[in-house]
Amino acid sequence: MTSVNVQFADETDNAAIVSYFLSAPTQLDGDTRVLxxxxxxxxxxxxxxxxxxxxxxxxxxxxx
Incomplete structure (x- = not known):
């Protein structure tokens, strides 16, 4: 079982994943609630x- 860093389509609990990141983003410009x-x-x-x-x-x- 592995944890992966992702971006969700929106802020809802069951939002779809739209992006994958190899590591957690370090420069966060804008809304981070979807990460x-x-x-x-x-x-x-x-x-x-x-x-x-x-x-x-x-x-x-x-x-x-």
Whole structure:
């Protein structure tokens, strides 16, 4: 089980993941309420992962 740094579509509890960051952003300009971390077991991470092309998936942590 791994934690990944992400950006959510909005501030709601079940917002979709729209971006992945290899590390936590260090220069934060603007609204940071949509940034956070999820476990790779989170269904939203699996949905984000599955939506990426295979060429991108090989660089992302596997769901689960």
């Amino acid at each position: 956070g971390a999820v476990l790779t077991t989170d269904p939203r991470w699996e949905a984000y992962y599955d939506a990426q092309p295979t060429s991108v998936q090989k660089y992302l942590p596997n769901p689960g």
